């Protein structure tokens with residue numbers, strides 16, 4: 001998968017050189033190109049923003065640098081097995097980033113990301129891009145960031161980890177939160193008995209039983225309890241009025 005990121009803060013994307021995503025790049029699973037939007041300005045001050053027409057606070061990102069940057073991305077990646085990328089623009093008013101959306105994006109050969117700043121990008125950039133490639137505005141959640149870079153890091157991690165070969169053991173992707181509508185079960189490791197000062201904290205005994213059926217059943221029940229307690233909205237209504245309703249979930 002090819003990823004192109006356009007930003008006025010290229011250094012913000014340095015974490016894409018680290019950990020599993022960094023290894024995926026070195027393994028050739030991900031081909032990441034970060035572009036500085038200021039490269040596509042045409043004035044001595046490398047101007048990317050201006051005051052909002054119609055008044056209002058803050059600044060708006062000018063359309064011309066974005067049009068040049070996106071044209072450069074399309075030209076640079078033309079050999080990707082897709083004529084154009086799917087352009088992802090993080091924004092507070094976008095569709096929510098969900099595990100389902102991450103799976104959809106993981107099927108694509110080429111994604112491009114436009115990182116806005118200030119009060120956002122001139123609306124005509126979305127229109128201009130939409131005439132050339134698919135464009136999706138994506139929100140991380142109902143809160144406001146200062147720009148798109150943090151969102152891109154999150155989206156790239158959520159999508160990249162789904163690509164074959166990125167996560168060592170693909171099984172670890174199965175019983176995660178949001179993969180099948182339930183939150184993940186609690187995890188433990190050694191020591192089985194942890195002397196935490198004068199408090200002794202033990203691991204649930206079933207995990208030491210060697211009874212894999214009992215362990216699987218306990219873990220599933222834990223997932224149901226956690227989901228009912230923290231995210232009842234994820235449960236089908238029948239589940240909350242049926243067996244789960246009797247659970248003492250705090």
Ligand SMILES: N#Cc1ccccc1Cn1ccc2ccc(-c3cc(N)[nH]n3)cc21
Pocket residue numbers: 090091092093115116117118119120121138139140141142143144145146147148149151
């Ligand atoms: N746009 C906008 C905007 C609108 C009002 C106030 C502040 C901003 C700042 N901003 C500029 C770029 C940009 C990109 C993504 C987010 C973003 C995503 C999520 N989920 N929250 N915030 C915010 C962004």
